[in-house]
Amino acid sequence: MRGDSNPPVKHNAWRGGLWAGCFAALFLAFGWSAYWYVAQHMAWREFHVQLEREAQFGRIWSCDSLTSGGYPFAIALDCLRPKLRTEEEATAIRVSAKRALIHARLYTPKLVEIELSAPASLEVNGTTASLDWSNLQISARGLPERLDRLSIVGRDLTATVADLPPSTVETLHFHLKRTAPTSFAPYSITAGLAGVNSSVLATYLGPRGPALLTALGAVSQLDAANVGQWAERAEAWRIAGGRISIAALSLTTGDFAAQAEGSIGLDQMHRPDGELSVNLRNAGPIVLAILESAGKVQRNTIGGRLAAGVLGKGDLRLDMSAEGGALSIGPLRRAFPLPPLY
Numbered sequence: 001m002r003g004d005s006n007p008p009v010k011h012n013a014w015r016g017g018l019w020a021g022c023f024a025a026l027f028l029a030f031g032w033s034a035y036w037y038v039a040q041h042m043a044w045r046e047f048h049v050q051l052e053r054e055a056q057f058g059r060i061w062s063c064d065s066l067t068s069g070g071y072p073f074a075i076a077l078d079c080l081r082p083k084l085r086t087e088e089e090a091t092a093i094r095v096s097a098k099r100a101l102i103h104a105r106l107y108t109p110k111l112v113e114i115e116l117s118a119p120a121s122l123e124v125n126g127t128t129a130s131l132d133w134s135n136l137q138i139s140a141r142g143l144p145e146r147l148d149r150l151s152i153v154g155r156d157l158t159a160t161v162a163d164l165p166p167s168t169v170e171t172l173h174f175h176l177k178r179t180a181p182t183s184f185a186p187y188s189i190t191a192g193l194a195g196v197n198s199s200v201l202a203t204y205l206g207p208r209g210p211a212l213l214t215a216l217g218a219v220s221q222l223d224a225a226n227v228g229q230w231a232e233r234a235e236a237w238r239i240a241g242g243r244i245s246i247a248a249l250s251l252t253t254g255d256f257a258a259q260a261e262g263s264i265g266l267d268q269m270h271r272p273d274g275e276l277s278v279n280l281r282n283a284g285p286i287v288l289a290i291l292e293s294a295g296k297v298q299r300n301t302i303g304g305r306l307a308a309g310v311l312g313k314g315d316l317r318l319d320m321s322a323e324g325g326a327l328s329i330g331p332l333r334r335a336f337p338l339p340p341l342y
Contacts, residue, residue, distance in 0.1 A: 036071055039106060043075045044068060047102075050144060057229045058087035063100075070103065077102040088229050091342075094123040110148075114138040132158040146183070146223070150176040170195025170210070176219075184223045189244075191215040201253065204289040208254025217246045231342040238266040246276070257281040264322065270340040272322040283316040 051061050063079035070076030079102065084095040099117035116138070120131040134156035142148030154172040161167075175190040196211040221242035225233035243265040251258045257280070264274030280286060318330045326334035 032072060036075075036106065039109070040068055040070075040075050043077070043104065046144070047077060057227075057232075059229075060085050060087065073107075074103055074105045075109075076104075086230075088231065091230065092123075092125055094121075096121050110143070111139065111141045112143065127162060129159055129161040131160075142178075146178075147176075148178045148181075150174075165199040167196070167198040167200070169193050179218070184221060184240075186218045186220045187222050189215065189217045189219060196253075205253060205256055205285045208256055211251060211253035214248070214250050215246070216248045217244060219244050234266070234270070234342055238270070241265075243274070255282050256285065258286070260320075262320075266341065267324075269325065270342050271325045271338045272327075272341070274322055276320040278318045278320060280316045280318065283314055287316065 054061055062083050064081040066080075067078045068076065069078065079100040082097050082100040084093065086093040097116050097118070097120040101115045101117075103113045103115070104111065114137065116133075116136045118132045118134075118136070122129045122131060133154050136154040136157070137152070139151045140147060140149065152172065152174040155170065157169040157172055159167050159169075171192075171194045173190075173192050175188075177188050177190075179186050179188055191214070193211075193213040196213060198211070201211055202208075219242065221237055221240040224240035224242065225237040227233070228236065243263050245263045246261055249260040258278060260276045260278045262274060262276035264272055264276070267273040320330075321328045322338055324334075325338050327336040327338050328334055329336075
């Protein structure tokens with residue numbers, strides 16, 4: 001008789017533990033759902049706060065429709081046909097795309113990822129361009145308080161500006177990263193365009209095949225340019241002594257190569273101001289194009305063909321300087337005017 005009383009006790013204990021586990025799981029699910037809905041509401045409110053803040057500076061963002069989702073581990077905002085128009089005096093910009101999916105994980109709320117769907121259109125002061133791509137993603141960390149990192153990556157991009165032939169890029173990457181966890185710390189810049197086919201490059205360099213463009217550098221005082229319209233931000237950056245340092249800028253296509261280093265900023269008249277040292281391999285085509293643009297030689301004359309023949313397989317170093325509203329290239333002093341940027 002004594003041995004018959006133990007099994008029900010074990011059975012009841014097992015069943016009680018099962019019910020306790022179910023209640024605990026239900027409690028956690030309810031708590032997490034409540035947390036998600038609160039986070040979703042806060043994200044929705046912050047999104048509209050930022051839109052209103054942008055509108056105060058003449059940048060009007062809108063969506064044909066805006067929905068939210070992402071449960072249970074993320075907050076997602078789905079913007080159908082996003083648009084931007086500016087109401088600044090100097091620059092009129094209109095941008096639109098097919099779709100923007102904005103995504104932030106609950107466990108990394110300061111990391112925001114945006115996936116843009118093609119096609120897109122761009123209009124700047126009446127000049128129009130159409131854009132297409134197979135994949136384009138943007139990620140930013142640290143906002144809205146302070147930008148710590150910005151990344152843009154894309155594949156199979158096509159841009160058509162006005163009536164020019166389309167330009168294509170196989171891959172794009174751009175990374176801007178704060179170099180120290182303090183305000184006004186400089187940002188490092190890493191960028192690259194691979195598989196570039198452009199009628200502009202072909203005009204100056206001839207048909208040499210796809211080009212590769214890479215850049216390494218840094219930008220200082222970027223935190224000074226965090227409020228206002230574009231012109232106000234640029235002016236705040238200039239006054240703070242902001243400069244772009246170029247450690248390595250390179251262009252390679254076929255047997256032509258160009259490498260540059262230097263720094264650039266803005267003068268008091270808002271014009272580019274700085275120096276670049278450029279090393280060219282097989283420099284003939286680009287030097288001929290520079291001479292032709294400066295009115296020093298014509299491409300189809302004896303002088304032009306002689307210049308192309310002499311420089312065609314040569315290497316050359318050019319020192320470039322932007323000062324006082326003019327660009328000097330090697331011996332061509334103040335050959336090209338540089339108007340104010342804003």
